[in-house]
Each structure stands twice: as structure tokens, then as C-alpha cells.
Amino acid sequence: LSIGIQSAVEKELALLGRIHTFSQAKQAVSWAREAGFTNLSVDLMSAIPGQTLVSYEHSLQEILALKPQHISSYSLIIEEGTPFFERYKGNPPVDEETDRKMYEMTQQMLADRGYARYEISNYARPGYESRHNTKYWTGEDYLGVGLGASSKIGKFRLKNETDMTVYLEKLGNKEAVTFVEENLSEEDEKIEFFILGMRCMSGVSLKKYKERFGEDASVRYGKTIQKICDMGLAAREEDRLFLTAKGIDVSNLVFEMFFV
Structure with a gap:
């Protein structure tokens, strides 16, 4: 079970447009364990506008205190001309030196706590590497079920309807809720073999x-x-x-x- 926590700092969560608080995220982790989930993954984000090395270390420590089996750590990239760029305009971006220190801090602290880096942005305790993500990086087929889910079958990347009303209406009418998002050429597959596969440390x-x-x-x-x-x-x-x-x-x- 993957839980997108992103940050332990409320103002950073608000800036990201998240509708949860960190206390709610911790409660979700607790409920998941009570429900019997023994394999939990959480997401952590760095380089959030206005984020400092101190606030990021706080988030990292709080995430580690939850003792998840898997952690995905990403640096936020905001491209000019996107809705995200407009949202974050006016908030000081994280400079490259600080972003680099966050990156190095992540590697060191996770390694010290027994998390092995098995992909550029992913860390896991032994035996808890993501099977779904590994299939994606190695070009294997995977099946997504539910609203907005993605799949890959052969050369086809598929996507389920993202609008709940449309999704339910189509299901009620016994219509397909899945459409072809991309038809991969052999050239695409060859390139992806390297650019996805080499994201893995192996x-x-x-x-x-x-x-x-x-x-x-x-x-x-x-x-x-x-x-x-x-x-x-x-x-x-x-x-x-x-x-x-x-x-x-x-x-x-x-x-x-x-x-x-």
C-alpha cells in the first residue's frame, strides 16, 4: 500500500495543494497497519518552494519514524508555463546547493536506517522492492484496475477513464472504461529498455x-x-x-x- 505523504510540514503540504495534514497521514499509516497491511510505502518530496534544509530534515525524520518498508523520494521540478509554475510563483525556489544537500541527506539517512537504494528515486528494506515499479522499469506488462489506472500490455499503454461520473456510467452500460494511450513502436521500446532499465541500480x-x-x-x-x-x-x-x-x-x- 502506497501513501503519498510528501511532507511533514503543513505549509508545504498546503503549497503542494494536498488536502491532508501530516497528522492525518500518520493516522492513515496507523489504520493501514491495523487493517493488516505489512508492506507500506510512502512518498517524500524535496525542493518544495520555501522548503529549507531544516524543514526537509524534519520531514525525513518524521517519515522514518513511521518505519515504512519502502520510501520513494523525489525532487520537485517546476517547469515554466505549467499550472504548477503559476501556483508556486512568488514562493522562493530551492537553490541548487540546498537541493543537492537534501539529496545527499536522503541517501545517507536512509542508508543508515537500513534502506537500500535500488532505483534512482526509490529505497526499500531488503525484500520490499516494489514489484509493480520494477515491472515498469524493465518493460514488463502490468495491469491497472480502477479509476484512472494505467496498464501496459504488449506494445500498448492503456489508461482508464479519470472522470468518476463517466467511469461509473460506462460500467453501468457495460462499455469499456479503458482506452489506448500510446502504441509503442519498436524504436520506443529499444530506447525505453535503456532509459527506464538503467534507473535501477542493477x-x-x-x-x-x-x-x-x-x-x-x-x-x-x-x-x-x-x-x-x-x-x-x-x-x-x-x-x-x-x-x-x-x-x-x-x-x-x-x-x-x-x-x-
Whole structure:
């Protein structure tokens, strides 16, 4: 069960447009455990406008006190021209140095508490890695059930209706509530093999690439793979290609190199 807490600071939650308080989030965690859930994941967000290193550390400590099995930690990115940009305009953005310190604090504190980083933004206690997310990163099929749920079956990304009224009306009329959101080309799948798979600390299997696409990865991506390895952004171990610590820090730059 995943609970989107995001922050333990009320004004930060309000700024994010969340309708819950942190005390309500803690109550939700308590109720979930009482209901029998033994595998809980929570979300934590950094770089919220107005957030300080002190307030972020407070949120991190409060999240850890809940003792979830899994933590997803994301840095908020606000792009100009979006509704989020308009909402946050007037609130001081977090500078790069502070954002970096938050990132490093997250890694250190979670590691100290026994959480292993298994993906760029995800940490888990041993054996509690997200099976759904892992399927997404490795390009496997997954089925989403319910309002607004997403699925992937073969080359198709599917989406369920997001409007509750429409969703219920269609169900009542025995109409499909799922539509095709994207039809992936083989080119899309090849790129995603790397840019999603390499988000995982274990990286990707070049042998699996060949089995899946019928060609060696070097045919299309040989120069890219060599370049990122030469730059110290990635490394190879047997048939696996994975990001180095340096590469993780600039992962978006690395992934852009696969669009050749």
C-alpha cells in the first residue's frame, strides 16, 4: 500500500495543494497497519518552494519514524508555463546547493536506517522492492484496475477513464472504461529498455536486449554505451550496463544520449 505523504510540514503540504495534514497521514499509516497491511510505502518530496534544509530534515525524520518498508523520494521540478509554475510563483525556489544537500541527506539517512537504494528515486528494506515499479522499469506488462489506472500490455499503454461520473456510467452500460494511450513502436521500446532499465541500480542486461530485439545492442547503441563508459557515467560488468554514482547524479543527461 502506497501513501503519498510528501511532507511533514503543513505549509508545504498546503503549497503542494494536498488536502491532508501530516497528522492525518500518520493516522492513515496507523489504520493501514491495523487493517493488516505489512508492506507500506510512502512518498517524500524535496525542493518544495520555501522548503529549507531544516524543514526537509524534519520531514525525513518524521517519515522514518513511521518505519515504512519502502520510501520513494523525489525532487520537485517546476517547469515554466505549467499550472504548477503559476501556483508556486512568488514562493522562493530551492537553490541548487540546498537541493543537492537534501539529496545527499536522503541517501545517507536512509542508508543508515537500513534502506537500500535500488532505483534512482526509490529505497526499500531488503525484500520490499516494489514489484509493480520494477515491472515498469524493465518493460514488463502490468495491469491497472480502477479509476484512472494505467496498464501496459504488449506494445500498448492503456489508461482508464479519470472522470468518476463517466467511469461509473460506462460500467453501468457495460462499455469499456479503458482506452489506448500510446502504441509503442519498436524504436520506443529499444530506447525505453535503456532509459527506464538503467534507473535501477542493477542496470540492464545486454544479453536480454539481444533476446528481446534480435540484435546486439552495439548495432544501434555501441557508440553511446562506449561514450558514457569512457566518461565514467556508466560501467559494464559481464553483460550488465549500469550507471555509476557520477552517472546517477546526471542521469537525465545520460538518458538523452540514447536518443540517437
